[in-house]
Amino acid sequence: MEKKSKTASRIKMVVFMFSITFVFVVVLSFVHLYTKSMITRNETLFLKRSVLYTAGVQIPAGDEELDNYFSENVIETVENGSLPRYRFKNGPTVVYTINGTGLWGVIIAHAGFDTQTGKMTGIDFIKQSETPGLGARISEDWFREQFRGKKGPFTYVPEGENDGENQFDAITGATVTTKAVKEIVNKAAEINNTTGKSGL
Amino acid sequence: MSSGIGVFGIFFAAVFTSNILLTMYLGMCSFLAVSRHVKTAFGLGSAVIFVMTATSVINWLVYYYLLKPFGLEYLMYIVFIIVIAAFVQIVEMIIERVSETLYTALGIFLPLITVNCAILGASLFMIIRNYTFAQSVSYGLGSGVGWMIAIVAMAGIREKLANARIPKGLEGAGISLIIAGIMSMAFMGFTGMIGLG
Amino acid sequence: MNKKIGKITLANLGRDNPVFVQVLGICSTLAVTNVLKNTLVMSIGLVFVTALSNVTVSMLRKQIPTRIRMMVSTLIIASYVILVDIVLKAYMPDVSRQLGPYVGLIITNCIIMGRAEAFAMNNKPFLSFVDGISSGIGYSYVLLIIAFFRELMGSGTIWGVTVLGDWWVKWSIMVMAPGAFFMLAVFIWMVKGVILKDAEVAK
Numbered sequence: 226m227e228k229k230s231k232t233a234s235r236i237k238m239v240v241f242m243f244s245i246t247f248v249f250v251v252v253l254s255f256v257h258l259y260t261k262s263m264i265t266r267n268e269t270l271f272l273k274r275s276v277l278y279t280a281g282v283q284i285p286a287g288d289e290e291l292d293n294y295f296s297e298n299v300i301e302t303v304e305n306g307s308l309p310r311y312r313f314k315n316g317p318t319v320v321y322t323i324n325g326t327g328l329w330g331v332i333i334a335h336a337g338f339d340t341q342t343g344k345m346t347g348i349d350f351i352k353q354s355e356t357p358g359l360g361a362r363i364s365e366d367w368f369r370e371q372f373r374g375k376k377g378p379f380t381y382v383p384e385g386e387n388d389g390e391n392q393f394d395a396i397t398g399a400t401v402t403t404k405a406v407k408e409i410v411n412k413a414a415e416i417n418n419t420t421g422k423s424g425l
Numbered sequence: 426m427s428s429g430i431g432v433f434g435i436f437f438a439a440v441f442t443s444n445i446l447l448t449m450y451l452g453m454c455s456f457l458a459v460s461r462h463v464k465t466a467f468g469l470g471s472a473v474i475f476v477m478t479a480t481s482v483i484n485w486l487v488y489y490y491l492l493k494p495f496g497l498e499y500l501m502y503i504v505f506i507i508v509i510a511a512f513v514q515i516v517e518m519i520i521e522r523v524s525e526t527l528y529t530a531l532g533i534f535l536p537l538i539t540v541n542c543a544i545l546g547a548s549l550f551m552i553i554r555n556y557t558f559a560q561s562v563s564y565g566l567g568s569g570v571g572w573m574i575a576i577v578a579m580a581g582i583r584e585k586l587a588n589a590r591i592p593k594g595l596e597g598a599g600i601s602l603i604i605a606g607i608m609s610m611a612f613m614g615f616t617g618m619i620g621l622g
Numbered sequence: 623m624n625k626k627i628g629k630i631t632l633a634n635l636g637r638d639n640p641v642f643v644q645v646l647g648i649c650s651t652l653a654v655t656n657v658l659k660n661t662l663v664m665s666i667g668l669v670f671v672t673a674l675s676n677v678t679v680s681m682l683r684k685q686i687p688t689r690i691r692m693m694v695s696t697l698i699i700a701s702y703v704i705l706v707d708i709v710l711k712a713y714m715p716d717v718s719r720q721l722g723p724y725v726g727l728i729i730t731n732c733i734i735m736g737r738a739e740a741f742a743m744n745n746k747p748f749l750s751f752v753d754g755i756s757s758g759i760g761y762s763y764v765l766l767i768i769a770f771f772r773e774l775m776g777s778g779t780i781w782g783v784t785v786l787g788d789w790w791v792k793w794s795i796m797v798m799a800p801g802a803f804f805m806l807a808v809f810i811w812m813v814k815g816v817i818l819k820d821a822e823v824a825k
Contacts (some may be wrong), residue, residue: 242690249701250500267715285727328438328442354553397794450653450799502726503700504703507693510696542732594810594811599814606803609799
């Protein structure tokens, strides 16, 4: 008798767990499907904004205008498996997508260059998982802005001491991340020097 | 995949410089509650190492071989939580049957672990950081070891503190947090040791 | 009924405040307290999840088999967190990108679990809702205070706007991990020393 009721309660447990999981998964799937297009759209808008920011272009306010501006002025190319590049039709600017390795994992950056002068137009980090408050500060404005108008090869100096066009401020307490950024910008500068002027 | 970071580098970073407890505050609840005696801290620590490593492995496999092929990434949280809860339950049952001593040493800590943020945290971070399988194993193991070092060290300090005079308002949680803060600063000092380059 | 609601709310905001009295659930959310804005979003998410999971658990409390009640409540909590995550991704992409994995960690926040276990399992849905909201808020305001001081001292800004000029030497340590520990300890110290003196004696 006791054994039977134990089995019954076991079955009830499993059935209960199963049904409640089922209900929640169904609800969540609906919400997911409903918002899916919105999320993908946000993702593309984010990338486009980032490219324009990196190129030092005024970012159009509305989403539509952003799309229009982008399709009129920017050519995106993906060369045999490499990361996408964005070339501006009426100007010397090219934005490269560069991979680097930070403390915790991959850092993906957009690095923009003026191909005539070899100077950077800007940098933006589209994916990074560095420590919040330390390495993650590479996404802050003061860090990103300091690259505009500078020329590689880069070296870093202690926070707040950079002067000269191939130095940038390191982040205190995040040496590994700073090194990763150095590699990224130097890699980008090299690519720009070799392939930037000759077209894509 | 971020194959650029060495497995050993990840392990070291997870134990010291980016200790999951001292820099991410994960697993604080049990950290404050169980860090009164070195012995219990050690027991809980070992249980965390074991569960964290195992669940990182399982969750990695589940994510890349089950969720990703079917586009179900958004269910990740639910699935991970269930995997962890189920794993802990199963381990508890097995330990109970197999070894009495192991059960009294580890078993009592297992229910605590399901709600330990650090376990889920390790699984989530390894997915978000795109770790490969080997990296995930070393990350899970490293985080567990780091967590244990932190809680055992804390328990050691707190045992000494039993005879110290602490301002009234700081007794208990307050002083533990200050110790944790100082430990966190000390662990940051390890940064120079890993020249990952 | 009304009296009870008031009582629960007051207790959760003061005497039984989850953070400085019970020292619960600081794990997941403490990490985002170096920026005020992220803290607010995280807190709103947390209040939402606590309240709704409390209601759901309370509604199901008679059906849930006792042995798996922890698993069931975790499942419910996880579902609501995914909901928050999806909503953030769809409507506030920037914030979602910054909070990253921390939204997911709301799941393991001990407060939500604690309230579901201790309160929702024994009370009616509406009361549980009130309890969820108030303990969520009781938790959030502590975090917001901490975030306020961490951002102010660490970066010289409030809500991203610079308030302390160049004369202020930024305390980088406040933005880094140890800052949160020290801030919370000082906060608990002050609260225990000043406001909760009687409660401390009674203990």
